[in-house]
Amino acid sequence: MKVLFISGALMAGILAATSADAASIYAGQTQAAQVCSHCHGVRTPSADAPFPPLAGRDVEYLQKALKEYRDKTRKSDIMNAIAGSLSDDDIADVAAYYAQQAINP
Amino acid sequence: MKTAKSLLSNTLALGMAAFLFPYGAQAVSDDAQKYHRLYEENCASCHGSDHGGFLAPALNNETLKGRSPTALRTIVMTGSFDTLMPPFYGRLSDDDIRGLVKHLQSTPKLDNPAWTIDDMKASLKVYISDESKLPEKPAYAIDDMDDIIGVAARGKYGRGEGSKAVFINSKTHQKVGEIPTNAAAHIIDYNPANPRWAYVKNDTAEIFKVDLYSMQVVRSIKTGFNGPGLGVSRDGKYLMAGSYVPHNAVILNADTLEPLKTFELEGVDPDGNLVSSDSGMVIGTPYADVLVVALENAGQVWVVDLKDDFPVTKIENVGRHLHDAFLTHNGTKLMVASYDDSIVTAIDLKERKIIKKLDAGCVPHVGGGAAVQVDGRTLGFGTNFGDCSKTVVSVWDLDKMEVVKQVPVAGGTESPAAHQNAPYVAVDIISKDRRARTVQLIDKKSLEVVKTLDVGGHAYFPEYSADGKYLYVSAGYNGDEVAVFDSTSLEKVAAVPMESPAGIFSHGRVKYITRGLSPEESKGAHQ
Numbered sequence: 001m002k003v004l005f006i007s008g009a010l011m012a013g014i015l016a017a018t019s020a021d022a023a024s025i026y027a028g029q030t031q032a033a034q035v036c037s038h039c040h041g042v043r044t045p046s047a048d049a050p051f052p053p054l055a056g057r058d059v060e061y062l063q064k065a066l067k068e069y070r071d072k073t074r075k076s077d078i079m080n081a082i083a084g085s086l087s088d089d090d091i092a093d094v095a096a097y098y099a100q101q102a103i104n105p
Numbered sequence: 106m107k108t109a110k111s112l113l114s115n116t117l118a119l120g121m122a123a124f125l126f127p128y129g130a131q132a133v134s135d136d137a138q139k140y141h142r143l144y145e146e147n148c149a150s151c152h153g154s155d156h157g158g159f160l161a162p163a164l165n166n167e168t169l170k171g172r173s174p175t176a177l178r179t180i181v182m183t184g185s186f187d188t189l190m191p192p193f194y195g196r197l198s199d200d201d202i203r204g205l206v207k208h209l210q211s212t213p214k215l216d217n218p219a220w221t222i223d224d225m226k227a228s229l230k231v232y233i234s235d236e237s238k239l240p241e242k243p244a245y246a247i248d249d250m251d252d253i254i255g256v257a258a259r260g261k262y263g264r265g266e267g268s269k270a271v272f273i274n275s276k277t278h279q280k281v282g283e284i285p286t287n288a289a290a291h292i293i294d295y296n297p298a299n300p301r302w303a304y305v306k307n308d309t310a311e312i313f314k315v316d317l318y319s320m321q322v323v324r325s326i327k328t329g330f331n332g333p334g335l336g337v338s339r340d341g342k343y344l345m346a347g348s349y350v351p352h353n354a355v356i357l358n359a360d361t362l363e364p365l366k367t368f369e370l371e372g373v374d375p376d377g378n379l380v381s382s383d384s385g386m387v388i389g390t391p392y393a394d395v396l397v398v399a400l401e402n403a404g405q406v407w408v409v410d411l412k413d414d415f416p417v418t419k420i421e422n423v424g425r426h427l428h429d430a431f432l433t434h435n436g437t438k439l440m441v442a443s444y445d446d447s448i449v450t451a452i453d454l455k456e457r458k459i460i461k462k463l464d465a466g467c468v469p470h471v472g473g474g475a476a477v478q479v480d481g482r483t484l485g486f487g488t489n490f491g492d493c494s495k496t497v498v499s500v501w502d503l504d505k506m507e508v509v510k511q512v513p514v515a516g517g518t519e520s521p522a523a524h525q526n527a528p529y530v531a532v533d534i535i536s537k538d539r540r541a542r543t544v545q546l547i548d549k550k551s552l553e554v555v556k557t558l559d560v561g562g563h564a565y566f567p568e569y570s571a572d573g574k575y576l577y578v579s580a581g582y583n584g585d586e587v588a589v590f591d592s593t594s595l596e597k598v599a600a601v602p603m604e605s606p607a608g609i610f611s612h613g614r615v616k617y618i619t620r621g622l623s624p625e626e627s628k629g630a631h632q
Contacts, residue, residue, distance in 0.1 A: 048196075
């Protein structure tokens with residue numbers, strides 16, 4: 001699944017571009033969330049989308065899942081490509097971000 | 106409401122098959138037919154059922170020529186971040202996505218298909234035949250129907266469960282009802298003569314007549330394949346809907362939704378060419394029994410008198426590529442945006458002629474428009490996509506019809522909001538980066554940007570509540586909520602969750618001809 005590297009690269013681009021501006025209103029953890037939310041949503045899971053909702057999930061579970069995707073011990077073409085470009089800090093931030101979101105109906 | 110919802114979607118599912126596949130005849134092989142169908146079901150509401158583009162780029166053998174199939178396949182799988190393009194990974198199989206890309210790269214833009222008055226009549230559906238049995242007042246607590254705010258929720262995929270019109274009580278910020286619309290809801294209009302009726306148009310040009318008291322659809326009709334144009338006459342008796350595909354407009358009986366007359370949209374453009382044209386904005390005015398439609402490509406504005414056989418007065422040479430418009434001076438003057446000339450053309454609807462063409466930034470998109478009274482002047486605010494080096498919002502003196510100021514803003518803008526009781530004119534920044542998450546507030550007096558609000562998702566379509574106390578903004582794309590701010594302190598006071606919210610339409614709009622003017626000014630002042 002070579003093509004998916006493109007999305008990984010795109011992700012890395014987005015994460016890198018925004019992290020320079022630490023003082024901005026875009027707090028660290030929301031950067032990744034902007035990317036992730038394209039598939040997973042933020043608080044409102046899509047009625048039609050096949051992606052698992054992440055809001056309000058256990059923070060440890062989210063971190064473990066992301067690390068497994070990164071190590072490719074858990075296989076998913078799309079998540080392997082995306083998690084491949086995340087640092088430990090990114091994972092901690094984005095997991096914390098999603099874990100603290102209240103779930104909307 | 107539950108029953109109404111499932112009833113509606115069942116009926117829609119049955120009806121849908123009939124119009125989903127208008128090009129069946131053109132498809133040759135089984136494969137072509139299969140992919141054509143996949144395209145119509147999943148992509149056409151955004152990319153156009155003729156492959157000619159709508160809210161999203163045209164996808165055909167010309168536009169995709171030479172593009173790498175692999176790159177295109179990736180876009181379809183992952184979607185395009187920070188845009189409406191959703192990820193189809195897991196929704197369509199890998200083989201289907203490959204097949205679709207191949208199909209798109211080999212399919213020409215299709216001819217404009219016909220959708221005649223007979224097709225419209227056949228698509229008319231009646232869900233509630235005896236309207237006299239409907240409740241006499243709202244089935245929920247509300248002080249005044251003008252407190253209703255309607256939001257066009259697109260849904261992540263532009264169709265399906267997430268696509269609906271959501272109605273909110275703008276005093277309590279609670280949802281009071283929702284109407285499933287099958288494809289993304291796009292425009293919500295209210296009947297000026299009877300507060301119970303709303304009209305919702307979706308991205309596949311279906312119009313739903315909604316009873317706001319019981320929050321259900323009573324009738325629906327399909328007026329074309331796409332195009333946002335919809336307007337209601339001042340007496341609440343007629344609707345007019347205009348399409349991009351096909352190039353027509355239709356007058357409907359607002360009560361029964363029966364089509365009364367269709368208009369082929371074609372005419373001589375400002376460069377002397379006879380062209381067939383998309384329908385731009387459609388608008389009614391409190392000043393007369395007329396409905397007005399802009400012919401985008403022909404650069405003409407047609408005024409249709411609502412009598413006899415609906416005679417048309419054509420105003421030519423309005424501009425190149427017209428789009429939307431707003432009214433001023435008790436509805437006697439119409440300000441029409443022209444994309445390609447970057448002007449707004451003021452039209453006198455009494456005389457039915459052009460008054461003046463005003464500078465309007467670049468690629469003006471005036472949204473519903475906004476006008477305010479400050480220090481004895483009536484000022485109009487013009488948003489524009491700003492696809493050029495300087496990004497400004499134009500401010501015009503609408504009495505003198507001249508430019509007062511070009512206010513520098515952070516990026517391109519799409520839609521302004523104003524209210525007589527609110528201190529700021531709000532404009533949504535649409536530039537494709539993080540600025541898209543913001544709304545900027547222009548002080549009515551100083552005409553300077555005084556504040557930038559981050560709404561937490563792609564921000565668009567600001568709208569004030571009818572009392573002016575709250576500013577509603579769609580935090581679309583991935584924010585997935587409508588954010589509500591106090592209009593003076595600009596503190597966030599509430600959030601209403603929904604999938605990809607877009608246009609926001611206050612019921613208060615029936616009282617003022619243009620947002621920002623008071624009902625009194627809208628009635629009589631400044632004739």
